Amino acid sequence: MDATGHPEINDSAPQAAKSTFGRGWKTYLPLKIADGYLLSAVFGGTLRGLMWFGGLLLVFSIMSAMTKVMRYSLPPLVLLQLVACQMPRLILFTLPAATLFGAVSAFTEMSASGELTALGVGGMSLLRMLRAPLIFGCLLTVVAFVLQENLVPLGESSYQQIVHNSTSKMGAQPDFNLIDRDSQGLVQRIISAKEFDPSTKTLTEPRIQIWNSDHQLATQIVAQKAEWDEGHGKWFFYDGTQYFFPKAKKDQPNQLPSPLTSHFDNLEINTLPNPKAMSDKSISLQQNLDDQNYEMVPISGLWKYRAKQPQFLTAAKTNQEKATIVKRTNSLTYGIHDKIATPLMCIIVILLGAPLGVRPQRSGSGFSIGLSLLVLLIYYLVWSAASNMGKGGAGAPLFLAYLPLGIVLVTGLVLLKQKSR
Numbered sequence: 001m002d003a004t005g006h007p008e009i010n011d012s013a014p015q016a017a018k019s020t021f022g023r024g025w026k027t028y029l030p031l032k033i034a035d036g037y038l039l040s041a042v043f044g045g046t047l048r049g050l051m052w053f054g055g056l057l058l059v060f061s062i063m064s065a066m067t068k069v070m071r072y073s074l075p076p077l078v079l080l081q082l083v084a085c086q087m088p089r090l091i092l093f094t095l096p097a098a099t100l101f102g103a104v105s106a107f108t109e110m111s112a113s114g115e116l117t118a119l120g121v122g123g124m125s126l127l128r129m130l131r132a133p134l135i136f137g138c139l140l141t142v143v144a145f146v147l148q149e150n151l152v153p154l155g156e157s158s159y160q161q162i163v164h165n166s167t168s169k170m171g172a173q174p175d176f177n178l179i180d181r182d183s184q185g186l187v188q189r190i191i192s193a194k195e196f197d198p199s200t201k202t203l204t205e206p207r208i209q210i211w212n213s214d215h216q217l218a219t220q221i222v223a224q225k226a227e228w229d230e231g232h233g234k235w236f237f238y239d240g241t242q243y244f245f246p247k248a249k250k251d252q253p254n255q256l257p258s259p260l261t262s263h264f265d266n267l268e269i270n271t272l273p274n275p276k277a278m279s280d281k282s283i284s285l286q287q288n289l290d291d292q293n294y295e296m297v298p299i300s301g302l303w304k305y306r307a308k309q310p311q312f313l314t315a316a317k318t319n320q321e322k323a324t325i326v327k328r329t330n331s332l333t334y335g336i337h338d339k340i341a342t343p344l345m346c347i348i349v350i351l352l353g354a355p356l357g358v359r360p361q362r363s364g365s366g367f368s369i370g371l372s373l374l375v376l377l378i379y380y381l382v383w384s385a386a387s388n389m390g391k392g393g394a395g396a397p398l399f400l401a402y403l404p405l406g407i408v409l410v411t412g413l414v415l416l417k418q419k420s421r
Helices: 024-028 033-072 076-112 115-121 131-170 275-280 285-290 299-315 319-357 365-391 397-419
Strands: 173-181 187-197 202-204 207-211 217-229 234-244 260-269
Touching: 033 076, 033 131, 076 115, 076 131, 076 319, 076 365, 131 319, 173 285, 217 260, 285 299, 299 319, 319 365, 319 397, 365 397
Parallel strands: none
Antiparallel strands: 173 187, 187 202, 187 207, 202 217, 207 217, 217 234, 234 260
């Protein structure tokens, strides 16, 4: 008790009263009054951050959906569906930013009002003040992980399916592209066209590329138009050129000989899929893995595919294939650990946001927003560079995956040590 008869705020004092926060379920909260106050302050700031940053990203999401709706002349209802599918990814992307804003704004306001000073006089250190906010950060980490592993892949898959179904119903599909791969994820065939119209079964300006058993480009066909003949079950290509690439020498796998060319007015091909198969082809798990769309694949899927790489490496015939598999292994390793590191940002940013918010002068929410944006800009610049190298198969994938997180953590601990003096 102090001179006025009120209990002192002292973490080490055994007689320090636990907060009851009223009657009912609140009486069972194992938190002190100060912990509850800090938790509510960070929670409120995080909600405001979600509105600020989430609202900004929502505008970009709506603009992106409107672009697709206008480009393909889709019904207005599709706009709402596309935005709804993007919400899980939007929330996941916004959550660390909102948490950082919540920590900075809470500690800024309490510092400006002298409340942090009062807590410090009562015996509560800055590190001790972070107990409840860090528990809150752990809960947000679980939420982010659930979003990342379940709702984001589901939302993105639904987004692609809605676009595919809508464009198929409306007629021609511009910028058509279809990639067939083998069990090792290596390209076997690429079918692309300026436009694919399922109703007339035609390809405009098609380009077909076919790889041989040694995974080298063997044939390329370029034409003005291709039509499907239902009676014969074949594709007919018109007014184009066929290129035949001889096999590269074993000691020079990257140097392809000059191709042999043959012009044609009419060429029939019966090795390509029919229009229905091309129209119904959706993006598979394997294609997302091969295209490094790791946000579409849960960690379990990445882990299983990575486990197959050693046997692919053993079966590889050329050094080029081996190098490709090694890079893919590094890329998958990066993808797994990047998906682990991303949710952990919800905890780390609290360690950074609290000392950033401890300031002697009065600062409003504008300062909190500006400071949060600056820190996040630096983080996302580092993350983007690391992501490009990591997905590209560069060495040290673990270092690249945890580098952005480590920078934020070290910066937060250094600032926390300085502010605790």
